[in-house]
Amino acid sequence: MSTIAPQFRLSRFIGSLFDLIFWVILIFSLVGLPIVFIVLFYIKLPVINGQLMTPYLAMTWMADPSRTLPIVKSFMHTTIFRVMAFPGFGFAALLAAATIFVERKFLAKMQLRVGPLYCGKIEGILQLMGDGFKLMSKEIIIPAKADKPIFWLGPLLFVGTAGAFVALIPVAPGWVVANPSVGLLAVFAVIGFFPIIAVLTAWAANSKWTFIGGLRALHQMVAFEIPLILSLLGVVILSGSLNLSQIVQSQEHFWWIAFLPIGAIVFFITILAELERIPFDLPEAESEIVAGWLTEFSGMMYGLIQLGTYKIICICRIIRGSIPWWLEWSNGLASVSAGYYHSRNYNWSCNCTLPWIATF
Amino acid sequence: MSSGTDKDVEVKDTAEEHSTSSENTKPDSMSKDEAKKFYEEKGLDLSPDVPVKPKPIPAFEKSLADKVSSKFGDKITVDYVRADRIRVTAKRENIVDVAKFIRDELKYDHAESVSGVDYPDSSEIEVIYHLGSYTDEKLGRQIFALATRVPREDVPNPGSDSTRTPSLRDVFYSVEFHERECFEMFGVYFEGHPDMRRLLLPEDWADIPPFRKDFKIKGR
Amino acid sequence: MSNVIGIIRALNSGVKHLAVKRFTLRYPEQKLKFVGDGFQFNPETGVGIAGLRGRHILFHEHCTGCQLCSVACEGIAEAISMVKVHETWKHNKKAIMPQIDYGKCVFCGLCVDACPFYALYMTNDYELSSFTKSALIYTPAQLAIQPKISQDVEIKIDDRGASHG
Amino acid sequence: MHRFLYSPTGLLATLVGEAASSFSPILLLFTFAIVATGPTLILSRMIAPRRTSNPVKFLPMESGQVPQGEGRTHFMMQYYSFVLMFVVFDVASIFLYAWGSSILDLPKSATLPIIGFLAIIFAAFAFALYQAGRKNIW
Amino acid sequence: MTTQLPPGMHIETVDEKIMTLNVGPQHPGSGHMRLIIKVDGDYIVSCDPDPGYVHRGEEKMAEYRNYIQNIPHLERPVIHDSSNILYPYCLGVEELLGIEVPERAKYIRVIAAELNRCIYILYWLAIYGIFLGHSTMFMWPAGDRELFIDLLEAMSGARVTHAYLVPGGVRNDLPSNFEERCLRQVEYFEKRLREYEAIFYQNPILKARTEGSGILSRTDAIRLGTTGSVLRASGVDFDVRKKEPYDVYENLDFQTIVMKEGDSYARSRIPYLEMFESCRIIKDALKKMPKSGSVRTKLKPNPKGGNDEVYRRIESGRGAIGYYIVSNNRPEPYRVKISVGSFRNLICMPYLLKGEKLGNMPAVYWGLNYWPVEADR
DSSP: OOSSSOOOOHHHHHHHHHHHHHHHHHHIIIIIHHHHHHHHHHSOOOEETTEEOOHHHHGGGGTOHHHHHHHHHHHHTSHHHHHHTSSSHHHHHHHHHHHHHHHHHHHHHHTTOOOSOSTTSSTTTTHHHHHHHHHHTSOOOOOTTOOHHHHHHHHHHHHHHHHHHHHTOOOBTTBOSOOOTTHHHHHHHHHTHHHHHHHHHHHHHTOHHHHHHHHHHHHHHHHHHHHHHHHTHHHHHHHTOOOHHHHHHTTSSSOGGGTOHHHHHHHHHHHHHHTTOTTSOGGGOTTTSTTGGGTTOOTHHHHHHHHHHHHHHHHHHHHHHHTTSOSHHHHHHHHHHHHHSOOSSOOOGGGTSOTHHHHO | OTTHHHHHHHHHHHHHHHHHHHHHSTTTSOOHHHHHHHHIIIIITSOOSSOOOOOOOOHHHHHHHHHHHHHHGGGEEEEEEETTEEEEEEOTTSHHHHHHHHHHTSOOOEEEEEEEEEETTTTEEEEEEEEEOSSOSGGGGOEEEEEEEEEOOSSOOTTSSSOEEEOOTTTOGGGHHHHHHHHHHHOOEEETOTTOOOSSSOTTOOSSOTTSTTSOOTTO | OHHHHHHHHHHHHHHHTTSSOOOOOOTTTOOBOOSTTSOEEETTTTEEEOOOOOSEEEOTTTOOOOOHHHHHHHTTTOOEEEEEOSOOBTTBTTOEEEEEETTTOOOOOHHHHHOSSSOEEEOSOOOOOOSSSGGGEEOHHHHTSOOOOOOOBOEEEETTEEEEO | OHHHHHSHHHHHHHHHHHHHHHHHHHHHHHHHHHHHHHHHHHHHHHHSOOOOSOGGGGSOOSTTSOOOSOSSOOOOOTTHHHHHHHHHHHHHHHHHHHHHHTTTTSOGGGHHHHHHHHHHHHHHHHHHHHHHHHSSOO | OOOOOOTTOOOOOOTTTEEEEEEOSSOTTOOSSEEEEEEETTEEEEEEEEOOTTOOOHHHHHTTSOTTTHHHHHTGGGGGGHHHHHHHHHHHHHHHHTOOOOHHHHHHHHHHHHHHHHHHHHHHHHHHHHHTTOHHHHHHHHHHHHHHHHHHHHHHSOSSOOOOEETTEESBOOOTTHHHHHHHHHHHHHHHHHHHIIIIITOHHHHHHHTTSSOOOHHHHHHTTOOTHHHHHTTOOOOHHHHSOOTTGGGSOOOOOOOSOOSHHHHHHHHHHHHHHHHHHHHHHHHHSOSSOOOBOOOOSSOOOOEEEEEEEEEETTEEEEEEEEEESSSSEEEEEEEOHHHHHTTHHHHHHTTOBGGGHHHHHHHTTOOHHHHHO
16 A cells, blocks of 8 residues: 555545534634625615615525516625625636636747647636646645744735725726725835735745845836836826826827827836736746745645736736727737747736727 | 556566566576676687777877977876877876976867776776867867876775875866866875865765775676 | 847747647647557667667567577666566477566667567557556566557648647 | 814815725725635645645755755845835825826926926936946945 | 956955855756855855766766667766767777778768757757746747657657667668658758747847856866857867767768857857758758668677777767777776766856856856756766
């Protein structure tokens, strides 16, 4: 009998099943139920057919189809729906997944490969899901002298900040989670968060490679921050507003890129650097400093970071759309450049997923 | 797989047959000593396979060798002069002078390899520098083998026994790593080498230098 | 400016390959076609006949149990050992034949070169993986089986690039 | 009540409240993202194997060697000049935004001081770049 | 040793600021070897190569096996350039034993060696690409390598470790339609090779990363005894195939590629241009090859050399490979010394990396054409 794979034992299997059920119930009752109540507290319950909607009545929507549509409609205008689903988290996560898949597939085409093929029968469409499960079932190893709380917090903060980034983006007229009057400054504020997280986790991991990588991430993001900010100044002057929705509305007739081509190019280059894409991949240069500040992350922690990264890519793409410099042609350029120059990350994506966002 | 099922069935048979056969057929099959004897009976009794043909000594190589021998006289011995190959053996006291002469007068400018050869019968280790030239067009196809012999001790203690020779690192810079390799593999200490450390062997190697003839490979 | 042109040319070069044929062998579905039936040897001329050096095939009717293959293998991989077989051949008095351990074999084919009786050849079969080490040891009976193989894909070259099949 | 609303304190409170209401969804989405993805870590912790038998496994990555020295050290990063420039000009750029967003409402003569401001900034920037280029490492 | 520091740079060796990095043996930017690199910020202060992780004692093993049995294990250090590392061994043993090689076998050996050189360079180029973050350049050469592997497999019967060259010729004759197939694939490959130019070699990003980094001057290249593409990138016109032509290289039409710059870009470009020359050699050899004839001289079962020694060398993808074989009337050689290009180029590494930026390390390291397994032997 091999020592690597011990023999299957039914009793242990059943025991672990009960274990799992116990944990699920415990977590649901400790975390899930409070969340449900918080959510119910925030949702403004509608009045339907003359009576106030209660959670218990809402439970009956399946039994009474006439009640369904009003409930859904009213739910769609709540903040919580925006946060969770459409312009918010779920939508961004879906976009990120689509980005990863399309990028992998098209890169493979350029490199004379086939890309994901077998998982999910049709062109490997389930590959990402498989990767997710794989990452989830991998062991999380935390280095010995690491600063454990910060190390655990790193990926969560990263994903959370990427989510906060999502909140600022107008996806369609009226469809935006948060609409502050100085939205553009808020974007810069959120972008400024990422190097802090990088340095924090890099310092916490107590490894040389993460340390160098984190410092490089910090320096790179800082170095490209001013060109990024200045490149958007022209748009602000022309549209006379810092609100993203107003910037979008101000160019219904023509795009500001006609007046600001240089700023557009600067923006494109700096956003590449902010996203640590090739050729600005100094913080993660894998042939010199193993994976930069991601070196010590393993398992699902790494998965969360990747999720956050791709979410930021999508958001930056939509920003390019909502400050419409980067319409079709620029998206095309980005996608093309992705293919020729690596790889792992680049936003191929750009044109291929939901181009209508850019053109509304 | 062509015969997957067949193979699975026959696995047990194979194992059994193997174990039994190794006992039964041991005298039949040829063991290693016998095989060696077989070689010696077949091979060594015969005359050498090399047809001995007297080859003309090429003039250009001869002139190079003459330059060295006229300079150093009987301090060196010219072992052979062949087409493109010259071999000279020098004493270890004057190998640096010979090497300097070869570099400055004959225009050989780099070492291709430094090899040691162990001769336990004469209790000597030979160190051979194969020198080549990039700068001189005519020497492009020439290899100058400069050899020296150092005493060999039966119980080696690399670095602190009499197996030592002057390093040529100051003459030919390129021998640096080659001499380090020769040091760990044969225990020849090169005096004057700035960085005489182990190169390929692990740090905790505690056996005798492995390329000596008395270091036997396991099972041979 | 030259940098911009260089980048654009590189992009163009990459994009052109979107429409080029894939150069990927989808292995379990497609298998490469090899030259001939495997590596064989002509002891009279001392020259081999080209072919893939895969698993061996042993012709029991030719094998004399001379151990030359085993001796040849001794300094290389020590994969061949001579075992007793329960067969009676007139020319194989000792009734021993080679048994090959594919966990050790390096597929150099020098055993085939050593065989003077046309008894040991190599075939196109290269799929030898197994779950246990002992299943990699092939007895003379297993070595006698002609493998069934279907290998039909070749590299094809046309205007739209090279592809398999 | 009305008196309070139009008092300076009340106006400030309104402003703060509006700002909070427009920014609070950001915070909400931030928390939601953590709440939605955090359980995957817990799930991973539950289903993934956890073997603590070999302490070598928990060493930081050092290419297969036992680490020498600390990971957290004083470390010189030669691109310090970029950070310095960032600190200086990030603040300046915020003034530019304040000017830029309201330029359509300002009189034309308001452009002159900003041009002077820009001139000073660019001169300083050019000097900083020159200094940064002069020394290879800072 | 004089260091080549960037102008105006003064490294103060204060211990607190210096960080020691172990690049290797488990590092994406190293092979099976270790570079102990000390960095001061982003600059490398010193580099100490520590090879030996894959040392197998091939030279010792060769003393226990006879001349034919040495063939399979001697090609193991460089399995993707196996014909070339066997070539000098065969030449040396032929000289020791006084064997004449048939004319056709000489041409076949040259073709095999050139095909193998292309296989090696493509492999090398693929890793060069991925080291610089260019994943397209990783996939393309790795895929196109299949063309040559296919040809050599048809020739020799094995895809990677061929064991095809033997003292006295080659193991087997070419298959029937080999020449036509070889011509077709080599011509297609030349077409593919030209496509590498735009995407990789003329790419401004690659040029920015490699041009001017790790400069090895002509005098230093000679003094350090480098070989192969490293030497030719520094402006020394030396190729064993031209200077000391073995087998039929003197009849074939090709030229040596020499560049003067001596930087990483030149070192990366020379192997690429040499692949064109290899294709030329293959086509020329196919044309000039005798269409029929013997390909192997029959040897005695256990040939043994006289009391003699021989040093033969050839040019491989990584530089000159020299075999020093001593024999003493035995079927086994008394001593075999393999002098390989990788080991000779290793000495450049501390020299070139000192004062470089850490980001230039992969380009300089892999540009030296260093193959750890071969260097350790």
